[in-house]
Amino acid sequence: MSRYHLALEALRRARRAAEPAQELAAHCHDTLERHHDYIREHLEDLPEVRDRVWDPTTARPVHLDSPTRRRPWAELPVPCALCGSSFA
Numbered sequence: 389m390s391r392y393h394l395a396l397e398a399l400r401r402a403r404r405a406a407e408p409a410q411e412l413a414a415h416c417h418d419t420l421e422r423h424h425d426y427i428r429e430h431l432e433d434l435p436e437v438r439d440r441v442w443d444p445t446t447a448r449p450v451h452l453d454s455p456t457r458r459r460p461w462a463e464l465p466v467p468c469a470l471c472g473s474s475f476a
Contacts, residue, residue, distance in 0.1 A: 390423075390437075392416040 396416050399409050426434050 390420070392420050 393416075396413060399405070399413055402409070423434050423437060432438060
């Protein structure tokens with residue numbers, strides 16, 4: 389299930405429909421259709437889907453081709469699963 393499917397499901401279950409809900413639903417459906425066609429032609433995800441990564445410091449997506457892309461996860465300490473000590 390993609391983020392577009394999740395957005396459509398959230399809109400479907402919403403008790404009150406926000407004004408831009410129809411526009412968002414149309415965008416999600418259009419993107420899913422475009423993705424469907426693209427993967428059959430190129431045998432891979434759309435670049436906007438394929439190159440998306442999460443920035444754990446901001447909890448926002450960052451695209452791999454972004455000129456401002458950082459690798460914040462490389463700077464985060466990694467806690468030991470056994471003792472909880474952090475190491476880089």
